[in-house]
Amino acid sequence: MNLYLNSPPVMIVAAARSGTKILRRVLAQSSDFAEFPYDINFVWKYGNYQKQHDELDGDDLTDDIRSFIINQFNKRLRKSSGKRVLEKTVSNSLRVDFLRAIFPDCKIIYLYRNGYDVAADARLCWQASALSARIQPKGDIIKKAINFPFLAGWPYLRNYFSNYAKRLVLNEQHVRSWGPRFKGIDEAIEKYSLLEVCGMQWSRSVQLSDISLSRLKESVDFICVRYEDLVTKPKEELGNIISFLDLSDYKGILAAGSANISDNYVGFAQQVLTPDDINRLTPHISQSLDLLNYQQLAI
Secondary structure (H helix, E strand, O other): OOHHHHOOOEEEEOOOOOOHHHHHHHHOOOOOEEEOOOOOHHHHOOOOOOOOOOOOOHHHOOHHHHHHHHHHHHHHHHOOOOOEEEEEOHHHHHOHHHHHHHOOOOEEEEEEOOHHHHHHHHHHHHHOOOOOOOOOOHHHHHHHHHHOOHHHHHHHHHHHHHHHHHHHHHOOOOOOOOOOOOOOHHHHHHHOOHHHHHHHHHHHHHHHHHHHHOOOOEOOOEEEEEHHHHHHOHHHHHHHHHHHHOOOOOHHHHHHHHHHOOOOOOOHHHHHOOHHHHHHHHHHHHHHHHHOOOOOOOO
């Protein structure tokens, strides 16, 4: 029995560093949810570990892959009193069609943030250690390790540790890969600065998400949430999400939003990027900035 059918799962879809962790943490205060408290790219990539990117579609899906992923969702439901799964994995921004092929009735919260701020923020994550709280709280790392499907997911685990081991051995300034892996990311790392690659990563996530969501019905299949609106008027934006998901238990969400969501990182790029940084970054993100109605930074 597909337990997830009792109520459609909820997926937060967004480029990396768009505020997904705080939104997931706040929404998880509702007893309606059985939350994955960490990204589960190792689940979504099952059966496709050999691919060097995360841009999966329906052609990459088999019955075995579908069954494995649904089973992981069912396990999460069995371990919780919640009625529906809440999940966010930033690499899903590159494969919305793939996740919809598995969960055609899922509800999507599409969260997006200014590409300048995302690129500046993501660069810090590429440069951070594997145990940095910027990437993931230590408590979540422990939960992830406890629930990791070692037998099925060992290729993913091997690549993960190899990525950070190479950085230590070679004494490099950043890992060779962090976050959603778009097609051509390895070549981009060799050719461009890290900041530019972060911008390309954000832009590819935005563009592929937009293509997939354009085939769905807004306010029925998905809702759009602008990060800057979420952090400046959380009560209003969370209220929209609560209505979209038709949640019965939502007081904890509103309380957690008021207590934990802040606008401290709006405009982060202007605090840390130089004029040269902005000049290099802008050509890689300008098209996606226009798509989401963000202005290019003036030098």
